[in-house]
Amino acid sequence: MTPPSSNRHDVRLENVIKQFGGLTVVDNISLTVKGGEFFSLLGPSGCGKSTTLSMIGGFENPTSGAIYLDGEDVSRQQPYKRDVNTVFQSYALFPHLDIFENVAFGLRRKGLPKAEIESRVKEMLDLVDLTKFTRRKPGQISGGQAQRVALARALVNRPKLLLLDEPLGALDLKLRKQMQIELKRIQSEIGITFLFVTHDQEEAMAMSDRLAVMNNGKIEQVGTPAEVYDHPATEFVASFLGASNLIPGTIVQRKADTVQVKLEDGALVTLPAAALQPGTGNDVKIGVRPEKFHVLAPAENAEPGWNMIEAKAGVSVYLGVSRQYMMESKTGRPLSVYAQNSGRSEDLAHGETVRLAWNPAHTFAVKAN
Numbered sequence: 001m002t003p004p005s006s007n008r009h010d011v012r013l014e015n016v017i018k019q020f021g022g023l024t025v026v027d028n029i030s031l032t033v034k035g036g037e038f039f040s041l042l043g044p045s046g047c048g049k050s051t052t053l054s055m056i057g058g059f060e061n062p063t064s065g066a067i068y069l070d071g072e073d074v075s076r077q078q079p080y081k082r083d084v085n086t087v088f089q090s091y092a093l094f095p096h097l098d099i100f101e102n103v104a105f106g107l108r109r110k111g112l113p114k115a116e117i118e119s120r121v122k123e124m125l126d127l128v129d130l131t132k133f134t135r136r137k138p139g140q141i142s143g144g145q146a147q148r149v150a151l152a153r154a155l156v157n158r159p160k161l162l163l164l165d166e167p168l169g170a171l172d173l174k175l176r177k178q179m180q181i182e183l184k185r186i187q188s189e190i191g192i193t194f195l196f197v198t199h200d201q202e203e204a205m206a207m208s209d210r211l212a213v214m215n216n217g218k219i220e221q222v223g224t225p226a227e228v229y230d231h232p233a234t235e236f237v238a239s240f241l242g243a244s245n246l247i248p249g250t251i252v253q254r255k256a257d258t259v260q261v262k263l264e265d266g267a268l269v270t271l272p273a274a275a276l277q278p279g280t281g282n283d284v285k286i287g288v289r290p291e292k293f294h295v296l297a298p299a300e301n302a303e304p305g306w307n308m309i310e311a312k313a314g315v316s317v318y319l320g321v322s323r324q325y326m327m328e329s330k331t332g333r334p335l336s337v338y339a340q341n342s343g344r345s346e347d348l349a350h351g352e353t354v355r356l357a358w359n360p361a362h363t364f365a366v367k368a369n
């Protein structure tokens with residue numbers, strides 16, 4: 001089913017700042033979330049994600065800057081006047097009302113006709129797959145089901161935008177994974193713009209069309225999960241989104257398409273010029289994700305044009321799909337390497353010297369701090 005395009009509403013933040021008692025917790029954020037997108041704000045605890053969401057929902061006012069919903073400035077509009085609903089980690093369901101009445105609550109307060117309430121609530125309970133539980137009380141359902149009730153209760157109002165503040169945080173890992181898939185399905189069926197807050201990078205990557213990585217009240221990077229993972233713009237993003245190996249070096253040659261960097265251990269490596277952020281000086285850290293390294297067998301040559309460094313194998317952990325090695329570069333820098341369990345190579349002995357090769361296209365570069 002293709003969701004109606006009328007459900008696609010965009011939200012735009014322009015130079016939004018929020019201070020609490022002189023402390024800046026949201027620091028000049030500008031951002032556009034496109035209509036119909038599943039967009040996540042990702043960042044560590046305290047970086048300002050929830051405060052940003054609260055300002056969009058209308059529970060906090062920006063100290064300065066503006067928030068637009070479908071082009072309309074809603075920065076100082078009361079929450080109930082915005083077509084925005086929020087789902088929190090705590091479901092806050094009414095314990096004395098059954099599931100149906102919990103979902104119907106807002107519509108009854110609005111005084112909608114009974115028949116319309118019935119059909120809208122049924123439609124929502126069907127969407128979140130809870131039709132069997134309509135007459136149960138919140139105390140008689142599981143955490144995952146309660147979160148789906150909270151979702152139905154928010155969506156039944158047909159908001160332009162749904163804000164989700166760590167909605168899966170209280171669920172155990174297995175349920176959390178199931179609910180991630182459920183949320184994705186629900187969003188793609190109804191097509192409403194979802195703005196999702198999480199500190200869990202895997203969750204943000206799995207669910208989002210695009211995401212913004214936040215740190216210290218600022219946005220460090222916006223992009224698709226693949227863009228921010230494969231081409232992190234900053235050291236913070238590189239480290240926050242999965243493991244990465246960052247090796248200091250100096251740019252020794254810049255060409256139209258490629259850049260050559262001399263690493264601290266003397267190795268010369270090449271990377272695409274596009275991997276350099278604009279304005280990057282000559283001191284950089286080049287980055288390679290652990291799964292991008294290929295451990296070369298002693299008689300094996302690297303693919304033509306690939307980069308290569310020497311390392312010494314250290315302890316390893318068997319992970320089933322791969323073996324994770326802790327290695328050391330020639331200068332003693334720890335390197336993390338995932339060797340895929342393809343059944344073709346022998347495990348490396350502790351202390352063995354190896355050559356690590358990788359495709360230059362799988363190299364990124366960030367500014368050295």
Ligand SMILES: Nc1ncnc2c1ncn2[C@@H]1O[C@H](COP(=O)(O)OP(=O)(O)OP(=O)(O)O)[C@@H](O)[C@H]1O
Pocket residue numbers: 020025043044045046047048049050051052199
């Ligand atoms: N009402 C408030 N008064 C004072 N400081 C606040 C208030 N609300 C939030 N803060 C502070 O603002 C900063 C950002 O908080 P916020 O809740 O937005 O972060 P977060 O990224 O959502 O973190 P978490 O994932 O832990 O919820 C924190 O240092 C927090 O202590």
